[in-house]
Amino acid sequence: MQKNGKKLLAWMLAASMVFSFSMPTQAAKKKPALSKKKAVITVGKTLTLKVKNISKKTKVTWKSKKKKIATVSKKGKVKAKKAGTAKITASFRYQGKKYVKTCKVTVRKKKTVVVTNAPTKVPTKVPTQKPAVTPAVTSTATPTQKPGTPTATPTQKPGTPTAIPTQKPGTPTATPTQKPGTPTATPTQKPGTPTATPTQKPGTPTAIPTQKPGTPTATSTQKPVTPTVTPTTEPAEPTATATNEPAGPTVTPTADPDEPTATPTAEPTKVPGTPIPVEDPTKALLLDFEDGTNQYVTGRQGEEELTVVEGGYNDNYCLRVSNRVKNWAGPTIDITHNVTDFTTYKIEAYVKQTTGSNKTINCMWESMDYAGAMAYTTVQNVVAPNATWTKVDATVVAPGDVSKLSLYFEMANYSNDFYVDNISITEKHLDMDAVLAAPSLKEAYANRFPMGCAVYSYNLQNPEILSFIKHHYSTVTFADELKPENLLNEEATKASEDGMPVINTDVIDKCLSLAQENDLSVRFHTLVWYSQTPDWYFCKNYTPEYDGTGTAKKNITNLVDKETMLARIESYVKQVITYAETNYPGVVYAYDVVNEVIDSNGCKLRTVSSSLYGAIFTGDDNTYITKSFEYAREAEKAANSSAKLFYNDFVGLASPGQMKAVVKYLAGAKDAGNIDGLGMQAHQTNLGVTDGDNIKNALKLFQQKGYEVQITELDFASKDNSEAGNETLAAAYQKFMNIILQRMDDTSAPVNVSNVTFWNLTDLDTWLNSFYSNGSTYYPSLFDENYLPKKAFTALINLANGVVEPTATPTVVPTATPTATPTATPTATPTATPTATPTAASTATPTATPTATPTATSTATPTATPTATPTVDPDATPTPTPVITPTPEPTAEPEPAETKELDLAQGSIVISATGYTIGSAEETAFTGNYTISSTAQSATAYYILVTGGTHTITLDNLVCTSKESSPIKLSGDAKVNLILVGTSALTGSGYHAGIEVPSGCELTISGDGQLTALGGKESAGIGAASDGKTSSTLGRIIIRSGTIIACNTGRNAAGIGESRCAKGGGEIYIYGGNIYATSSGNGAGVGGGGTADASAETMKIGIYGGIISAGGSTYAIGDGKSQSICKVTVTGGACYSTNPGKTMFGSTWETQDTYVGTEIDTTKLSGIQSVTIDGVDQGISSFYINAQSGTTNYKCKLNLYVKKGVSHTIVVTDTNGEAHEYMFDA
DSSP: OHHHHHHHHHHHHHHHHHHHHHSOOGGGOOOOEESOSEEEEETTOEEEOOEESSOTTOOOEEEESOTTTEEEOTTOEEEEOSSEEEEEEEEEEETTEEEEEEEEEEEEOOOOOOOTTOOSSOOOOOOOOOOOOOOOOOOOOOOOSOTTOOOSSOOOOTTSOOBOOSSOOOOOOSOOOOOOOOOOSSOSSOSOOOOOOOSSOOOOOOOOBOOOTTOOSOOOOSOOSSOOOOOSSOSSSOOSSOOOOOOOOOSSOOOOTTSOTTSOOOOOOOOSOOOOOOSSTTOSEEEOOTTSOOTTOEESSSOOEEEEEEOOSSSSEEEEEEOOOSTTOOEEEEOTTTSOTTOEEEEEEEEEEOSSSOEEEEEEEEEEETTOOEEEEEEEEEEEOBTOOEEEEEEEEOOOSEEEEEEEEEESSTTSOEEEEEEEEEEOOOOHHHHHHSOOHHHHTTTTOOEEEEEOGGGGGSHHHHHHHHHHOSEEEESSTTSHHHHBOHHHHHTOTTSOOOBOHHHHHHHHHHHHHTTOEEEEEEEEESSSSOGGGGBGGGOOOBOSSOOSGGGBOOBOOHHHHHHHHHHHHHHHHHHHHHHSTTTEEEEEEEEOOBOTTSSSBOOTTTOHHHHHSOTTOOHHHHHHHHHHHHHHHHTTOOOEEEEEESTTSSOHHHHHHHHHHTHHHHHTTOOOEEEEEEEEOOTTOTTHHHHHHHHHHHHHTTOEEEEEEEEEOOOOOSHHHHHHHHHHHHHHHHHHHHHHTOTTSOOOEEEEEESSSSGGGOTHHHHOOSSOOOOOSSBOTTSOBOHHHHHHHHHHTTOOSOOSSOTTSOOSOOSSOOOSSOOOOOOSSSOSOOOOOOOSSOOOOOOSSOOOBOOSSOOOOOOSSOOOOOBSSOOOOOOOOOOOOOSSSOOOSOEEEEEGGGSOEEEOSSEEEETTSOOEEOOSEEEEEOOOSSOBOOOEEEOSSEEEEEEESOEEEESSSOSEEEOTTOEEEEEEESEEEEEEOSSOOSEEOBTTOEEEEEESSEEEEEEEETOOSEEOOBOSSOBOOBOEEEEOSSEEEEEEEESSSOSEEOOTTEEEOOEEEEOSSEEEEEESSSSOSEEOOSOEEEEEEOEEEEEOSSEEEEEOSSEEEEOOTTOOOEEEEEOSSEEEESSTTSEEEESEETTTTTEEEEEEOOTTSSOEEEEEETTEEOOOOSSOOOTTTOOSOOOOOEEEEEETTSEEEEEEEETTSOEEEEEEEO
16 A cells, blocks of 8 residues: 555656646747738748747638739738738637737849859859847838828928928939048148039929928928828839838847748848948947048038038038038938937037028938838927037937938028038937836826827837836827828829728838737827818819919818718728728727817817818818717727727817817717717916816816716926926926816716826927927926936826825936936927827917915815816915916917907007007017907008017908008017918008018018008118108018019119118018019119118028019119119029019129029910929919019919029929929020
C-alpha cells in the first residue's frame, strides 16, 4: 500500500505540473492581427497574408477593395495586377466578437533593366528592409481640394495670415546649388558667389489670399495651420480614387514568416542619400554658414540666388535669398536622413527681411510619401519686423511614412529678399516618468463619466504622446480629419453612376483603426455641418456656378433643390455610419450628426451668408436637420450599432434664446426618437465663469426634454501663465466642473452627463494661438508644453476627491525635472484644412458681467437644486474680475469673437483703441469688431472717425455724404481692415476725401461688396485730404478685393492717393479687386496729386494683382502733374489707362525693364471667375470695369503684366467654370 501510494502521489504531482504548464494565462492572450499591415509588391508577384492569434477553425473572409490593383484568394493569397494601392480586408468572428483587419498593399510597376554584356542570369535583388522606426506623430496633412480650385470656406482661423497653395510645387531637382567656396584661414574675398540653380523648375502653386482682418502684411503661400488629412487625390495628377495611407500604430514592422523566400517583398524605403554631417552630437541638424558655404541648401523654384553674406545672427555669415519669382520660392534643405519618422523635434532658426515693414516668413515641412504624393506642413509662421533678426522656435513632429522630407523657408512678395541663419533641429523627448507619475484623470472621474480629448491621428502614432493620452483619457475626438471636406471624394462623386456622393474610406480607416488598436472610443465629428463641407456638394453636377460678382456662398447660382439635397445627405450619412460600424464595430460611441445650425443671433437657423444648407432650406425650414437624424438612426439600426446620435453646438453657454432655439429645431428628431443627446461645446473666455446660470439652466432644460448631455470641447482662453494666472485658470476649471457635478447629483432632476472632452492636449498645441490675431500666447490647457500637470489639473483631481478649493501648490505635479527644455513658443498647429478647427460657435451677446462682490467659499458638498430663479453658485475662492469678452466662434470662417452693429443715422461715430461713442454719448468700452450701416432713408451727414488702435470694420450698404469731415477718417496710429458688404457710397464734400488715410495710419480694403469713394475739392477719393493750401501726408493703403470706384471730383488730387500740395511718403499696394480710379484734373488715377511739396518724400506704389482702370493728367498710375516723387512696381494684375495717349506708369517705373504687358482677348468669354499667371492668382474676378462709366458690364481685352524673358502660362476661368489656357513668351 505504501509503494502504491508513492506511485499515486508521484503520478498526481506530475499530472498537476503538466496541467499547470498547459493552462493559458490571461497575460498570454493576444488580440487577433494580420501578419502584415502594409506590404509592397511588384506587378505579377504574390504574397500570402494570415490572421494571427486565432484558432485554425475560424472562418476568414478575404476581400480586396480594388480588384483591378490586387486580388486575394480565399486563403489570403494576394496577387498584384497593376500599379496602385489596394486594401485587403480579413473579416471574421472570434470568441463572440467581430473583427475586420486591413492590410494596405502598394503595387509597383515592373522595372525593366537593360544590361550591356551582362550574364544571362540576373542576380537576385536583395530586398531593402525598412528601418525599424518608432512611429510617433505625423504632422503632414494635405488638402482634399483639387489643385487650382480655391476652397470657398477657409478652414484657417484668424490669427495667422496664410494663403493656401491649392497646387503643390513639384519636387526640386536634386542638383545642389553651387557653393561659393570655402574661405581660407585669412579670406581675402567675402563669400557671396550666387549659387547655381537646377534647370528643372518645380510646379507652381496657386496662392489664395486668406488675409486676416487688420493685418496688412503680404499674403503668404503656406498651407493653413488648421490640420486636415492626407489628400484624396494626388496634387499633380487628380484621380477619382483615394491615395492616403492609414498609418499603423505598431512600433516595428513584423516580417511575414510564411511569405515565400523566392518572392521577397521589400517595405517602402526612403530616397537614397546620407545625412547632412553634424558636429554637435545633440543636434539632428545645424547649419550656421560659418564655413562660407551653403552646400546643403538648394532653391525650391530652381532660380533663386542663395548667397552666403556677412551680417549673420550673432556670428559672421548668413544666407541671403534673392531672385525669387514665386511667393513659395526659397531655400530648402533635404533632411530625409537627419530625422526619424514620427519623432518630436525642436526646430530653431533666425530669419530677417529688409522690406521696410513687417513681413511674415514661414518655416515649413515638405514631404513625399512612398506613392509620390506631396504634403506641406507648417512648422511656424513668424512676423519679422524690418531689419530685425526674428527667431523661429517650434516643437513639432516629423512626418511619418515618407520617402523624402525637406525643411524650407518662404516669404510672400517674391520680389523681396530675406535672410536665414543658425538653422538647428534637436530631438526632444518627454520625461515619461514625470508624465505618468500624475494621477490619472480618467480614473479620478471613473465613477462619473469618461474623460476625452481632441486629437489628430498623428498623436496616436507617437508612443510618448499615446502613453500620455491613454493614461488620462478613454475617448478621443478627431478634431478635423472626419469632417465632410475630408470624407467627400470630389472626383469619384462626379463620376458616380447613381449621382450620389462617394466617400473616402481611407480617412475613416486611418482614424478608427488607430483608436481600435489602442482601445480608445471615438466621437465621430461631424456629419452635417455648414462649414468645412465643400461648396460643390450643394451644387448641380457637383460644380459651383457663380453670378459673376464673386465666389462667396451667396454668389452660387446652381444650388440643387431640397429633394436632391436630402438624397445626398441620406447617401452620405448612411455611407459613413455603415462603413464605420461594419468595419470598426463598437469603436464609435457617439456621432455628431448635425453641428452648429443655430446662427450667432442665438435664435434662428443659419442663412445663405454662412450656410448653404440655409440657402437651400430657407427660413425656419429644419427639414434637413430632422431628416439627417432619421437617416443616421436607420443606418445605425441596420448596423446593429449602440452608438449615440448627438447634436453639437455652443448650446447652454451663450444665451437662453439659443437654448430654446435648439430645443425648437430638434423637436421633430426628438419626437421621432432619432436623437439621443446634445453636445455642449465649451470654449470659454470667461475665466470667472459668470455665465454659470446659463450653464445650469441649459442643463436643466435639456434634462427636462430628455436629452443626454456631453461636454464636447472644453478649454479656457487664458493668456496668463504666471503663478496668479494659473490659480485663476484652476479656479475656472473647478467651478465649471463643479456646476456639472452638482447638476448630476441633483436628486430631484439629475442630469445625465455622459462624457467630458477637452480640446487639444497641452498648451503646446492649443488652437487658440492660431485662432486669435492679437499676438498673444495662450495657456488654456490642464497640461503644460512638457505634458506635465498644471494647477488646473490639480484642481480637477481635488474636486473629484471632494476638495472644492484648489490648493495653493499643485500636489500632484511630479518633482522630477523634465529632461527636455520647455519651449516658450507653442508648436504650430498641423495643417490641412484647415481644418485644427474646433467647432465652437459664439453668441454675439457678451456674457454676463460678474457681480462686484465676491461670493462666499463653498463646502465640498454640492448645493441643493436652485430655485426657479437660479442663484450664482458659491465660488471656491473670490472670483476675479474677468475680461468681458464674448465667447469665440472657432469655426472655419474667420469671424471675430464679437461684432458690434452701429447705426450711423444715430450720430457720428468715434472709434478709439478702447471703445466707441455715437453722437454726444459717453464712450462705451469695446475692443471687438464693428459693422456699420445706416437706417436713414437717404445719405447721412454724419461721419466715422477712427482715432487709434487696430479694428475690423464692415461697411454694410452705407451711404454717407459729410460736410464736416471725410465720411471715414483715420487719425493717430489707426489701422483699419475695411470689409465691403453690399453697395456703399462715401462722398466727401468741400475739402474732404471719401476716406482719409493720413501718415501713420493704414487702411486695408477687402470683401465682395462695392464701394464708391468720392473726394471733394483737391482731395482724393481714398487717401489724403487738403484744405487748398496744405495736405495731410498719405499713410498706407492696401487693396485686396472688392469693387472700388475712387474719384477726385474737385481737381488737383488722385482717385486713390495724394491730394494737392502733396508731401509724398505714402504707400499704395494693390493685390486684387476691380478698381476704377480717376482724377478730374492734374492728379493720377492712382498715385500723386496736383502738385508736390518741394521737400516731398518718395511715394511707393505696388501693383501685384487685380484689375485697375486708371485715368490721370500725366500718368494713369504714378505721379500727378508737375511731380516726380512716385516709384511704381508692377509684377502682376491687369492695368488700363482711361485717357488715351497718356502714359500708363511713371515717372519712375521700376519694373519697366523686367515686366511687360501682354494682351489676352477674353471679350467672348461669359465673364471672369479667376485669372492665374503661372499658377499665381491675380485677384481678378467678375467683369471688367468700364473705363468710361465705372459700371461692371463692360468687357475688354485682358492686359496682364508678366516677367520678361520667361515663358508664362495664363489660365482664365470663366463664369461657367471652364478654364482657358494661354501660352505667352515674354
